[in-house]
Amino acid sequence: MSKCMIRDESIYESGLAKIEWVKRNMALLNGIEERFRAEQPFKGLRIALSVHLEAKTAYLCEVLRAGGAEMYVTGSNPLSTQDDVAAALVHEGMSVYAIHGASTEVYEECLKAVLSSEPDIIIDDGADLVTMLHDRMPHLIPKIIGGCEETTTGVHRLLALQKAGELKFPMFDVNDAQCKHLFDNRYGTGQSVFDGIDRTTNLIVAGKTVVVAGYGWCGRGVAMRAKGLGARVIVTEIDPVKAIEAVMDGFTVIRMEDAAKRGDVFITVTGMRDVITETHMRSMKNGALLCNAGHFDVEIDVARLKEIALETRQMKPNITGYRLDNGNWLYLLAEGRLVNLASGDGHPAEIMDMSFAIQALCARELALRSPKEAGVFAVPNEIDAYVANEKLKSIGAAVDVLTDAQKEYANSWKV
Secondary structure, three states: OOOEEOOOHHHHHHHHHHHHHHHOOOHHHHHHHHHHHHHOOOOOOEEEEEOOOOHHHHHHHHHHHHOOOEEEEEOOOOOOOOHHHHHHHHHOOOEEEOOOOOOHHHHHHHHHHHHOOOOOEEEEOOOHHHHHHHHHOHHHHHHOOEEEEOOHHHHHHHHHHHHOOOOOOEEEEHHHOHHHHHHHHHHHHHHHHHHHHHHHHOOOOOOOEEEEEOOOHHHHHHHHHHHHOOOEEEEEOOOHHHHHHHHHOOOEEOOHHHHHHHOOEEEEOOOOOOOEOHHHHHOOOOOEEEEEOOOOOOOEOHHHHHHHOOEEEEEEOOEEEEEOOOOOEEEEEHHHOEHHHHOOOOOOHHHHHHHHHHHHHHHHHHHHHOOOOOEEEEOOHHHHHHHHHHHHHHOOOOOOOOOHHHHHHHOOOOO
């Protein structure tokens, strides 16, 4: 098997500089790297990783390798792969298979190449590695100790596999760890989505009507940031409880068919397909911006938009204009893929420090004492607590500790 499949090995220097920068801002992983170097929890093990391949992910790969792992790396989205970062990892001696803008065929070839290493542990973002293993390469499954899943969409796929009785090894649900979804999904997505939009469009958010589809943890973050930037915010939801929460948080909640007529910027954050369809597009304002912050590019019906457009024009990098038969132009960002990664650098380093600390520690848990049965498992509470405490230390914060009397009071039925 070839050691790498990347665009250009000669551009590694800028990738190394990016990795060095995030290292300076990821104190948790700094400490875990030292710990792993001493412990060597992955000695003799191969880790196959499919996560958005940018600098923060590259540092996670370095931390795992410091723990003795032999790393086989690919990206989880062709438009989020940064070629210079991929080159930097190859320069550092890792096996990397990832190319920015790869076709679906090449993307799948990269996934297959990583799995062909016969890994012991899987680190996935969207469950592409896990589903390919089950669908096309089941002969490799007996060697798998287990894996970790980074994002909501991937967890949904794993739970569907489990429900069907098809999941063949243990997977940690990293996405739903408290130190992941409370911060990564909310604050990370909230900031990085608008980083991507602003970098791409160079347009103001204040004064515009922003429609946020979905009010899960990611949607909450996006809506909060839009409000903070001065936008009028509309939320669309299918869950009545989340819809009430959005109302209580001060947002207008209406159906997408009505929001489509009012929005200037549309951001889908649902994990569901066909959230914005032809019917919605035909009622949108001239100049409306459409973008997606869910894992897969199915939330906006891009295929149908292409079919009904009378004219298509590349307005600038990562903005495609589509003129409809009513004369209105709609502008799609990043081809409907993850706007915060395809049009930006993803979540801030300090946020991914927590998420990737959980990934690294869950991988260690698998290597040292993996669950014996197949299934989707919650992240152990002690890992969440460790990450929270170490993060507090890194930012100079601290929490109080219960006294013995308080502990006794908390555990007593008497006042």
